[in-house]
Amino acid sequence: MTSKRYIALLRGVNVGRAKRIAMADLRKLVADLGYGDVRSVLNSGNLVFSGPARPYDTVGTEIEDTLVLKLGVAARVLVLDAGELDGIIGGNPLLEQAHDHARLLTFIVSRPEHRQSIAALCALDWGPGAVALGERAAYVWCPDGILDSAAAAALGKQLGDATTSRNWSTLLKLQTLCAEGAG
Structure with a gap:
């Protein structure tokens, strides 16, 4: 199975008082979904991680759904890969x-x-x-x-x-x- 390097950008996270998420919790959430080498940049919902090649919408929706279920935060997640970045x-x-x-x-x-x-x-x-x-x-x-x-x-x-x-x-x-x- 081909592995990919992904970038997930969460919209509106940790801006003002709304949608507060600790980056450690966000990294754990994505790692628990089966992704590896999960790293965050700054405190504003920027992640880099590795995982099997899958459609970006699928990866984004999976993270969005889990954010709501596990952390109670609704945020749009845009996903791209390292080549697109x-x-x-x-x-x-x-x-x-x-x-x-x-x-x-x-x-x-x-x-x-x-x-x-x-x-x-x-x-x-x-x-x-x-x-x-x-x-x-x-x-x-x-x-x-x-x-x-x-x-x-x-x-x-x-x-x-x-x-x-x-x-x-x-x-x-x-x-x-x-x-x-x-x-």
Whole structure:
């Protein structure tokens, strides 16, 4: 059976007072589902783990269902593999202008039809920031800060719970963890 390195991104976990989950509990929950080398990044629902090759929706739904049953927390889980994460990172056209990785936001696009729904937003002038669309992600440069970014707010509103976002620094940390476990 082929093993894969997965990344699970939980939407809205440990933001404010809602959906509080200890990362140790989350790692144990995913390990108890039969996945190995489960690692978390930061305290905001970012996991890297290994397991048999399965459809991402199946893995995500399994984690979502178990979160509710075991921890009483409902959160959308977007799953991708290490190759897709590498593609998202390699496909960012905003890196030359986005010098502060904490202000470079990446919205993971879960379905092809979502790309179409945000293409018009990418064509707008968001100066001094910028928006660009990749194959599996929308990138938002927020030079004045993420909370003050009209572009980030518009993308979040357009995509709703069909996406989750992470800053560039977090994605790079996830990529490093994937590479460490690939051996």
